[in-house]
Amino acid sequence: MDRFELRRQDFSLDEDQKALQTSVAEFFAKQCPTGTVRAAEPLGFDEDLWRRVLDLGVASMSLPEARGGDDATLVDLVLIAEELGRAVAPVPLVGHAVATRLLARAGASDEVLAPAARGDRVFALAPAAVRNGRRQLVPDAAVAADVLALSGDKLALHSAAGPAPHVANQGSTPLAWWAPDPGQERVVLAVGDEARDLHRAAVAEWRLLTAAALVGLTEAALHLAVEFAKTRRTMGVPIGTLQGVAFPLADVAIAVSGARNLVWKAAWLTEHEPGSRPELPLMAFDYAVRTATHGTTTSAHMQGGLGFTAEADASLYFLRAKGWSLLAVGPGENLQDIGDLITGTD
């Protein structure tokens, strides 16, 4: 990599992107107050909200026009995911959008793709390759009967009669144990290297969109802590005047601003120059995960004992920081993947 290469470094949004960002932010602010988030616990799925999210067209918008989409880009998707994260919305959008795009990229028939693009059913992606039929934790599998998985050298869509049983978890997400059922209906989408490449790209997209969601989530948590620090007083001054409070919050702001830009840059390059920096989406994920953990911990702590209570909204962000980060391949494995790419030992 030429570290002095002449490239644009334009982080600005165009009018369409700004309009999308604003409309999605307004949608979630109105349709998904924190009461809605709590009401959807412990499953973490609000079907009414999901219907309304689908009505926005977000499941299909990033498909090619020829496949019934609007040719929206990965950049548009990360803008949406950031707003979803800000609202900690209990909808399986990240996994469903990634699975739908994977179906289209694998050349699935219209018959297979249409229910995903319309959102008739929820589709999920099994993040790890299936080994010897062993079960794995699959995000959204408690609300999705259709799971895309890589088994051996085949990428296939597995459709069961219904979703798998929910397992209770820290982030209140629709997590479930899942394994391919030999008796299930199965549509093979790709085989060999193509199957592995498609799956790897989908997992990278999952990490990137999750990173975007974590940026929004962390900024929302930061915002709560900042408002608290402006009004809460100790020894006659607002606690936000104290460096012991202001500096940790400034550090969260530093991390959030960098994580957002890293997500945007990774999204743009993945969309427009696929393969040029394959490590960047994974780097954005690593940084956003650590930003979320550190940022939500700091934000809860700056609200003292109050921030530690279950009824404080700080708890919603804290519990989902890890609750969302670990769903599709843990940060440890992600870090190994980055290392393999930069050392060329893949």
Added chain:
Amino acid sequence: MDFGTIELTPEQQEFADEVRSFLDALVTPDVLEHERAHGDGFNERVHLALGSRGWLTPQWSPEDGGAGLDPLRRRILELELQRHRVPDITAGTTNLVWTAVDRFADPSLRDELAPRVADGTARFCLGYTDPEGGSDIAASRLRAVRDGDEWVLNGAKMFTTGAQNCQYTFLIARTDPELPKHKGLTMFLVPLAAPGVEIQAIRTFGGERTNAVYYGDVRISDRYRLGGVNDGWAVLHGPLDEEHSVGTASDGLADPSVGRSFLRPLEVALDETLAWARETGPDGSRPVDDPSVVARLARVAVELEAGVVTPGPMGRVKGSLAIVEGAAELLDLTGAVGLLSPGADGALGDGDVDFAHRWAQGTATYGGTVEVFRTIIAQHVLGLPRAGYPGSKVLM
């Protein structure tokens, strides 16, 4: 949003080729050797050669001694200067100070200096920090007392980096100790050749040279005053905001982070460590075969990328943190060979990891400590209330 490469027109490509071959010939190994040994942040031969092309003030028109470069050509030039590791500290401080000279200097002084800034014969350093004042620039005690058409200066400044290679220092002085802290200050452009100015070298363990500058009954003409008497804080604000990257708009070409230059030595050290990790070591194994080594290298690379894209004043802090922590981590990975000095038997590269770790520490202090920048972020980005300290408004 756009992070794409830029297709150059034949004329632009010709310019890029010209810059590169000019710098290839100009920045000889002895320039880099000298910089390594002395840490001047300046090389006179290189500086004057750049001036002869108008490339010290590239946006100025050729009639004014510049090169009339558009933003794209300026970016091409900037990247090539960085690629060639041109020592640029004094060029940077000269540019910062020029904005104040241009706006506030006596027109005859301004007109006299403009062509010399462009050709490289007039260079400016920053006379901000009092020995006891640290980052609190407004606490300056260096006295300037009016005597007819002259001012008499007495006091000292620390960390006047580049003074040994500059003709003038941009000096903040107290002209009225009775007025509130920020209201009794005046800015001067002090000729460093004036009798009574004494420059003493200070070495840092980062390899750089800076200076203490002493002023003993230094007499300068009122012509060298910038802006109004006791109006120094307003004069200082332009250069200070620029140094702190407050309120700068992006043209889509510039680095989003003002801490970008902090990360250059980390890039060199990381690339050097990656090369080391791929080689078979004395025990017959390659470091990259150890997954823990790979993961730790990955983490440094992530922090570097995060530093590159973190915007504005946030990027300044992040850039410093990334190299301070990253270089230490790289040293831990390489072990004792990473500590070897350039030229020592078995040293890694040119001692790049050793250098990055030492040099990194200065980035946490340049232009005000990272704590100053955290305060700026807390107040101006997050909108947190300002703390009132006993010495905030009063000189104590």
